[in-house]
Amino acid sequence: MKPIAVVLVVLIVWMLPQALFPCTTFVLKDKAGNLYFGRNFDFGTGLGHIHVNQRNVNKTAAPLPGEKPFTWIARYGSLSFNQNGREFPYGGINEAGLVIEQMMHESAACRYPEKDDRAGLTELNWIQYQLDVAATVADILASDNTVRISNSSAAPLHFLAADAKGGVAVIEYVDGRMVFRSGADLPVTACANDSYADAMAYFEKLTPEERAAIDNPDGVISSENRFSRAASLIQTYPAAEDPVAYSLVVLKRVSSRGTKWSLVYDVAKRTVHLRTSVDPRLRTIALKDFPLACGGPRLWSDIDSVRTREAFRSYSPKENAALVEKVWSQVDFLRALPPEVRALYATFADKEPECQKK
Numbered sequence: 001m002k003p004i005a006v007v008l009v010v011l012i013v014w015m016l017p018q019a020l021f022p023c024t025t026f027v028l029k030d031k032a033g034n035l036y037f038g039r040n041f042d043f044g045t046g047l048g049h050i051h052v053n054q055r056n057v058n059k060t061a062a063p064l065p066g067e068k069p070f071t072w073i074a075r076y077g078s079l080s081f082n083q084n085g086r087e088f089p090y091g092g093i094n095e096a097g098l099v100i101e102q103m104m105h106e107s108a109a110c111r112y113p114e115k116d117d118r119a120g121l122t123e124l125n126w127i128q129y130q131l132d133v134a135a136t137v138a139d140i141l142a143s144d145n146t147v148r149i150s151n152s153s154a155a156p157l158h159f160l161a162a163d164a165k166g167g168v169a170v171i172e173y174v175d176g177r178m179v180f181r182s183g184a185d186l187p188v189t190a191c192a193n194d195s196y197a198d199a200m201a202y203f204e205k206l207t208p209e210e211r212a213a214i215d216n217p218d219g220v221i222s223s224e225n226r227f228s229r230a231a232s233l234i235q236t237y238p239a240a241e242d243p244v245a246y247s248l249v250v251l252k253r254v255s256s257r258g259t260k261w262s263l264v265y266d267v268a269k270r271t272v273h274l275r276t277s278v279d280p281r282l283r284t285i286a287l288k289d290f291p292l293a294c295g296g297p298r299l300w301s302d303i304d305s306v307r308t309r310e311a312f313r314s315y316s317p318k319e320n321a322a323l324v325e326k327v328w329s330q331v332d333f334l335r336a337l338p339p340e341v342r343a344l345y346a347t348f349a350d351k352e353p354e355c356q357k358k
Contacts, residue, residue, distance in 0.1 A: 046260030077292025097164025120150030
């Protein structure tokens, strides 16, 4: 298979069964107005890498059938969480204080735009693009004028994003166009797997007693109930309580048997507090502790073994390929794909980065 055809095959197939693995995100605001972004990642495997992405790097989009080549310059360094190789993150935070995370969007109306004059990127490459170039949620929304998620991708995702200026938005693709909710149109800063409109409609029908009664005793909880539980806990957040500790409580209350990572981003401090199912001890990593200038080492760490800054090592093509191999071997719908597909994701970032000349 040629690389372009390989990309099409994987993007048509990959992630569609994730509906079986529910994810939840939310944003909590403390009494000082600082934002804390919570994220549960639920999937069939918790293997993953944390990547340190450099600023001032020339980037090229992964190839897609029918899409024109697209390049950009990374303005910001970032930390990202990846299972499918470097440059294909599920989410992360950049040095401007932008956080973005994705979830499956279980809506029949979810459809990406038809090909047009804008550049088309894969879903995960689009996330890295936003971490590279966007400082605020408004920047993400404005990027729709020039960049879109390609309809060759076919994996239905929606996104929650927040920034250090206090901006928060749910971003969805509905009937071929980007739609978003922010400000007064976003009364609850949370997202699960239903469309935001459907989740809010369910939540608003619940009485206060019903909202308080939603629980997760057996590790199985529906998308609308996870959204409603998160919404209720956000709305009743006691201002005197530590926001990181409280966010971890919220994540626990909306977790499932498939929860592999629990993350809390302290947006103002550009730090990430994390736990994994393999290592439930709370660990903290700070973006300020890493060299972000192009030309230095491209650092990464295994998500389960990271403890301190010293756990990060220089990028290894071998380790990157091993991650893709292990993840795809443990997930049924990925295991069946041809080896050329794995090779594409495993080797996409192997070339040494080209620094933008000043």
